[in-house]
Amino acid sequence: MEDRADFADVDRGFVAAFPEKLYSDEGDLLRDARMLDYVADDTPAPDSVNPSLWRQSQLIKREGLYKVVEGLYQVRLSANITIVDAPDGLVVIDFGTDVGLAKAGLELFRRETGNDKPVVAAIYTHTHFDHYGGIKGIVDEADVASGKIPIIAPGTVESFNKHAIGENVITGNAMSRRMAYTFGLLLPHCDCGVVTGGIGSEDDGFRTKFSYIPPTDPITRTGETRTLGGWTFEFLYAPDTEAPEEMHIWIPAIKALTCAENANHTMHNIQTIRGARTRDARNFARYLDETLVRWGEEAEVHYGPHTWPVWGNESVVAFLESQRDLYKYIHDQALRLANQGLTPLEAAEIVELPDALGKKWFNRYYHGGLHHNVRAVFHKELGFWDGDPATIMPLLPEDHARRHVDLIGRDRILQEGRAAIEGGDYRWAVQVLHHLVFADREDTEGKNLQADAYEQLGYQAEVPQYRAIFLTAAQELREGVRTEGGIHTDSLDTILAMPVDLLFDFVGVHVDGAKAADVDIRIDFTFADSGGDWTMWVRNGVLNARPGHAEDAQLTVKGPKGALAGLLLAPGRAAEAVERHGLVTEGDMAVLTALAAVVETFDPHFPIATP
Template sequence: MAYIPKDATPSTVAAHRDATTAYDLDDRQDFVDARRGLIAPIDNSAYAYLADDAPCPHTVNPSLWRQSQVLHTGGLYEVVEGLYQVRNSEIANLTVVDGEDGLVIIDTMTSVEASRQALDLFREHVNDKPVVAVIYTHTHVDHYGGVKGIVDPADVAAGKVAIIAPGYEFEKHAIGENIIVGNAMSRRASYAFGSLLEPGARQTVTCGIGIGPGGPGRTVSYLPPTDLVTRTGERRELAGLEFEFLYAPDTEAPEEMHIWIPELKALTCAENAQHSLHNIQTLRGARTRDARNFARYLDETLERWGDDTEVHFGPHTWPVWGNEEVVEFLSSQRDTYKYIHDQALRMANKGYTAIEAAEILELPEGLGRKWYNRGYHGTVHHNVRAVFHKELGLWDGDPVTLHPLPPAESGRRYVDLIGADTILTEGRRAFEAGEYRWAVEILHKLVFAQPDNTEARELQADAYEQMGYQAEGPQWRGVFLTMARELREGVIEQTFSSVAGDIVLGMSVDLLFDYAAVRVVGDRAANCDLRIDFTFTDLDETWTMWVARGVLHARRGASDLAQLHLTGTKAALIATVLQPAHAGEALESGIVTAEGDRAVLATYASVLDELDKNFPIGVPERVGRAAAGGVGPSRHGVTIGNEASNTSSSSP
């Protein structure tokens, strides 16, 4: 039976009416710019309800509705002569620079299917020159995941195609982010990006910076860089054009860079500037970013190229044309990040906590009424809190939060003190009064104390739903509406895991063992004492791994103390390290050879946890599931005999 959300309440209708005073809804320039240069459309009929003249429904914040309408037209666009983009077939863009003797691709979208469709569209309508270089602007999967839809790995290996990326540690961050906490990040992303909801005015609208994360069954790929940019001012000549780079680490990604193409007077600041406020701390979960660095590198970009730039294009949303317009756009985005950073720390120095500061701080009108500074990816509220986290850490300074009770225990005590009926009564009163934040807070205690209390779950779902309808930020909307559905229907299974085959195969050996280490059940391995040597034949490397006192370590080189020595290719040994319980098949087939005590593998397997990608988020069932491991079958996407399985859907 199809899931049917409820309608907006009068309180939500009123909140949307009041919110419009903060928006300049008469400004339609974005609609003009986003349609400029369209050569060939992509079928986005699933989003037909977002037509430019469609009235805003009561179940969507008017600002988010406008942004989603701007985004709903997808296709191949000419930005300027020699520069093209395919936009809005998924969350990210594919940019094509048409050089004299080939094509340079800037960012590859998330999946092989999306990037192949985009390049085919370009070749059908423009030309079929070969791809001579791919540039990854930064370390996020929606900017490298489609690379194998663009180039043949054999051409990269043969030196026919360069892959250029920023920083000394691009691979560490690009792959590590998706692996080490990939299971948790994937689950959180499925809420934030609305991938467990259906397109529609009562469910997911758009991602705010792109039409959507894409459907299930997509293939995420990876090819390592062949050329790293590590200094501002470095240049490369590609396809007869000069590309100059500004290295901008610790901004929107740990490794990121801006690109200037002087012959085209074209600039991209990657995701450090786009038609939305970005995240200082992502809701999907990633390292907290430095808001001051956003401003610092945008200012440096203006200083270097601001006088000459005629167009700014990005890996999300649409371009900005004209020197005056580009300079104002970049200056305003720079000032927005600087304002959030400085004002958050001013409040911190006055003794405010992160939540208190986030409730007070708003952008001044000169920044806040700019559409490209609105919160379609990050929001001012959670970005202020992120600045506190970046600079001051997890504790807010109030002793009561230093050692709090876990939610289930806190909920039980609240219910014992107040009574379930009293909490339900107050939750119902708060809902009817439009006090949805208070309703979900007080009902959270009851839901965690009594997970089977259907009335409490339903009422909390109703409140979350209205919070989702009111949210301007699509990720807030996605989180609230997905939680409402989970409370009503139970855990919704996702098809995506960021721990995809190509990503796993791209791991360095040290990262492989780091990933294995975070799967060790500490108390189960507390009295363990095992050591295994691994020889990676295709890397000509031997590593020793040991588990003792609940901890897994690894070092380069063999050990005289190893109880078992395994030999094979990296692909085969990855599967053995991550799935030792299934290593017998590899040993029997000869993919992996062993010397020593094979029983050690069984001991090793017994201390590894299994990761359930469908764990619940806002209900307490996860507490029992997590105890001492054993939470279901492994879903890390790599199996003996199919070490490079790549199929998954993905979110950035």
């Protein structure tokens, strides 16, 4: 705690703050900086917050415009927007989550610097929505379509689109609901609730208007360069790391480096708790080491898409070496223990970071957590089964809980839960009381007691996502499922940007297989604006699609992609869609009624802490 170097670095280069309240052009509140006033500077951590997380929150709440080095600025919000002031124009790297916030960030830069150079290029460092969501606040889609502004991104255009859109749409409902838990979107802003997300301030409350423009200029191999705004940009392609498609960027003119989210002022996730594909910890280390080999002797600053920069060659090298070794240590120790026969949970309870890594603030658990990252390595390399025969086909939680309650008795479980809480044994209290909650959803006494235990686990947690999960679980147990708040990642822009095959995959996960087991639905589609004919059929409970038309289609529908997407996702409103969008149909419209009968609408507020 006596190491205060980060507090000097986080304020370095400060130019200007945003107004306390920031509104969109439509008058909607985008962010309110006062929401985090309780995370005060030089105030000791309250009893309800882990001191390490409190320290990180004091740092991460700082926002506004910062000059990193000559020619490089960052607009710091929950995710950073980096502006490269190249000789012939601005190159913008990453765009945050929201159109209005991105627009306000560029306006703040222009107002404070007097810089009116045009934006000449856009760069996505990786496929996560908080780095492309604000693109339309800075870049005009027409300028991209005309070729005036390239959008540079890692991986092929098809691959980037599929990973960026697929992750946020195909499993979007589940991910959005889990994000409400992991990011504390349902919790109050106070020292008993949200105290930042550790890697971002969260003072926008995720009031987000996502946008998306597909990339136009792919980076598919290390060593590729682009001349943008008169400066050379060199890229290191780093797939299957923090995102399925990711890259590092070197700007030799200003000796500035970013490793995207493969290097942060925090341990990152090998497996996100919100839900995404498990990552390769070994690749984190591999590409960080390759970066050190390429540019380690020259780099004078490392700037990231979250948190604050690292200045000075010695510090940059030490930072990247330590982060490299952090991920390699997690990977190697997890698999060492796996090869000794330990299960993921047993390994997670054993692995501890050596002081050389664990006592670096930037390796602490402000986004990822060591406990679940160790388990994630098992999942990546060995799959979902933990190796215990008793867990290959376990009972369902409610059945398991009822049998425990019948065996042990409700009163005995309540007694044990109270004793565990009084003794500070909160993990045991949560587990033993879980049986009461899942055996009888009306057991208010059991739910309230388990909520007490979850709350104390939340107050103790260093990982902000653990904190948010525990505190939101307590909230659900006491108050029931809340329907306000939350976030939806399947925005109109992302649905419209879907490749057609991905659109049909999205519809396919809405099909109730049992209901569709005996139907026979055959529909041809012509996407009038994007070009291309497709045929779709539902048989054996499965929706399939392929390019081209079929001779035996029962119905043919022609129209723009957006209208056809709406028809597919809400076939029960087919007549309205046909009339509103002027869709051209030929054949039996009753087929859409049959489709509507087997297509589900997802509940965005399903329970998590209760049955």
